[in-house]
Amino acid sequence: MRDLKAAGAQVTLAAITLDPCETVQHDRYEGETLTPDALLNDVQASDYDLLVVPGGTCNVDRIRVNEDAITLAQEFAHEGKPIAAICHGAWLLVNAGLVAGKTAAPCRYIAADIENAGGHYVDEQLHVDDATGFKLITSRKPADLDYFVDAIKDALN
Numbered sequence: 001m002r003d004l005k006a007a008g009a010q011v012t013l014a015a016i017t018l019d020p021c022e023t024v025q026h027d028r029y030e031g032e033t034l035t036p037d038a039l040l041n042d043v044q045a046s047d048y049d050l051l052v053v054p055g056g057t058c059n060v061d062r063i064r065v066n067e068d069a070i071t072l073a074q075e076f077a078h079e080g081k082p083i084a085a086i087c088h089g090a091w092l093l094v095n096a097g098l099v100a101g102k103t104a105a106p107c108r109y110i111a112a113d114i115e116n117a118g119g120h121y122v123d124e125q126l127h128v129d130d131a132t133g134f135k136l137i138t139s140r141k142p143a144d145l146d147y148f149v150d151a152i153k154d155a156l157n
Contacts, residue, residue: 001013001034001052003145003149004052004149004152004153007149007153009152009153009156012037012038012043012048013034013035013036013037013038014036014037014038014039014040014042014043014072015036015038015039015040016039016040016062016063016066016068016069017036017039018035018036018039019036020033020034020035021033021034021035021036021059023056023059024056024058024059025142039068040063040066040068040069040072041068043072044072044075045072045075045076045078045079045081046075046079048076048081049081049082049156050076050081050082050083050084050152050155050156051072051073051076051081051082051083051084052083052084052085052152053073053083053084053085053086053089053090053092053093054086054087054089055085055086055087055088055089055107055141055142056087056088057088060087060088060089060091060092061088061091063092064091064092064094064095065095069092070092070095070096073092073093073096073098074096074097074098076134077096077098077133077134078133079134080133080134081134082134082135082136082137082152082155083098083134083135083136083137084136084137084138084148084151084152084155085104085106085136085137085138086106086138086139086140086141086142086144086145086148087106087107087139087140087141087142088106088107088109088110089106089138090104090106090110090113090114090138091106091110091113093136094110094113094114094117094119097117098134098136099114099117099118099119099136100117100118100119100132101118101119101131101132102119102120102129102131102132102136103119103120103121103122103127103129103131104119104120104121104122104127104129104136104138105121105122105123105124105125105126105127105138105139105140106121106138106139106140107140107141108121108123108140123140124140125139125140125144125147126138126139126144126147126148126151127139128151128155135155137151137152137155139151
């Protein structure tokens, strides 16, 4: 989020509640506390150019079963807008029914989820798939973040 803002992107952090969100690094270490800008059910794909789904297991595990998050991801895909997901973030796309026919490079721990949902898993720092109607940008882990952010910037230009 910070890198995208520094590059001039307007970023809206949407969440299930407006309560501050505690981030975690590597699923164990305390990260930043961020305050959401909007509720997921108040955000519409038509107002944005791209959806970024964060990684990690804890927060993504909660949003991947949230109907508002699923609907939002589906809206982005149906409008042909890019979706970027890092690490476990692709779980949301699995639950939203958006990975069938796509190739994705999320973390290896959800490779079976991608394959079982009809997608193809690859172990790459970055993979961009333009097949089946929308651009999907995926990266495996925080070490791949520079590639991931650069691909998002490219998608916005």
